[in-house]
Amino acid sequence: MFFNLLQIQMPVGALTSIIHRVTGIFLALSIPFSIYVLNLSLQGPQGYAQVIAWFNQSSFRVAAIILIWALTHHLLAGVRHLLSDVDVGSQLPAARRSAWIVNLGSVVVALLATGVFL
Amino acid sequence: MRRTVTGLRAWLLQRISAIYMLLFIIFFLTHFLVESPDSYQAWHGWMMSSGVSIATLIFFAALMLHVWVGVRDVLMDYIHPLALRIFALTLLGIGLVAITAWVMRILLMEHS
């Protein structure tokens, strides 16, 4: 059997799909951490101040930017799928274009977030 | 549909939960852009107002269903030995139930 993923061409739609999957797993793994932060921020003025202090740390901000990129990509790719389900942009040229928009759009949003945060 | 285990149900659940979460995220972000809470009182008051806390609770319920369908899809693709897959799905299910309980405690009991 010939099966070498490095030698099989991956069109942009396949790339978008695999990123959709990876970001999905990443976001799922980040849920407990996000809930922990939410809980702390609601626990009282000290907890709230602690969360604000975290947001001022650069390591925390880098993590937040990665999370924002993952969420944006997952969200945009999801909207792309929802539209495709109802036959909007499900033809190949449009689907290729929207796949590029998802991949590049999520990076643009992450860069904007970087500009705001850093 | 006659089959007991259907594919359509999971697929629909994934789509419906996605749409709700999308709307919630837009609502959440809009609030932060329009009147960003600048103090603990403002943040706590907004989050714990009955409308927002219920909407947040539904968000997490949708999130748990979405994660269940999504991660189940991933496991079905890559993990083939039945015992191992059942183990992974069980672990996932327990994790999601635990997270749900945790969120319910936060939003319904602890801080209200």
Add this chain to the structure above:
Amino acid sequence: MKLSIFRFNPEQDEKPYMQDYEIELETTDQMLLDVIVRLKVQDDTLTFRRSCREGVCGSDAMNINGRNGLACITPVRALKEPIKLRPLPSFPVIRDLVVDMTQFFKQYHSINPYLINNEPAPERERLQSPEDREKLNGLYECILCGCCTSQCPSSWWNPDKFVGPAGLLQAYRFIIDSRDQATQERLDDLNDPYRLFRCRTIMNCTEVCPKGLAPSRAIEKIRLMMIKESL
């Protein structure tokens, strides 16, 4: 012209290897198949399937520079050198570029690829309005070459349970045929976690189809029909 071709003879080789070939292009060499047919004159151990040489039989499906296609309708001059030829990914290799398509056809047959109509046959034929006939365009043209299914990640992971793009395109071809009476049974049969719903709309199938068909859209339309049926 330089080519690098996947070679494997299970009777001699322990594992596959890539063999380099060099051949002068002649003016008659238009398609990739023209070149590899002449290569076989040079080296008669080189094995591949071909028949109609005009994109109708689907025999010479192979992986060309990483992308599945039919050698007979792939213009050879447009390809990047060295042209890398490999058998269809994920299908068992019988020898060189020849793959075992048993599983592929098993999935195809599982969707009952024939009209089901229990009414007594009319004297001539079962008539269909031009509008109903129109619905079969873009579906019936499939030649079952296997390019799509072999490039589909969902088929890679679950080839035994997921019908795959080629089979699902044909399923839709019979689901929307106005003469077919088994629509409900066909939809029910596909409504399980694997047969149709492993599809993640990656669209590799539509990308590589040498006939320009769109299995991914057919799958989306089956899903929409299922929703309508269940409401």
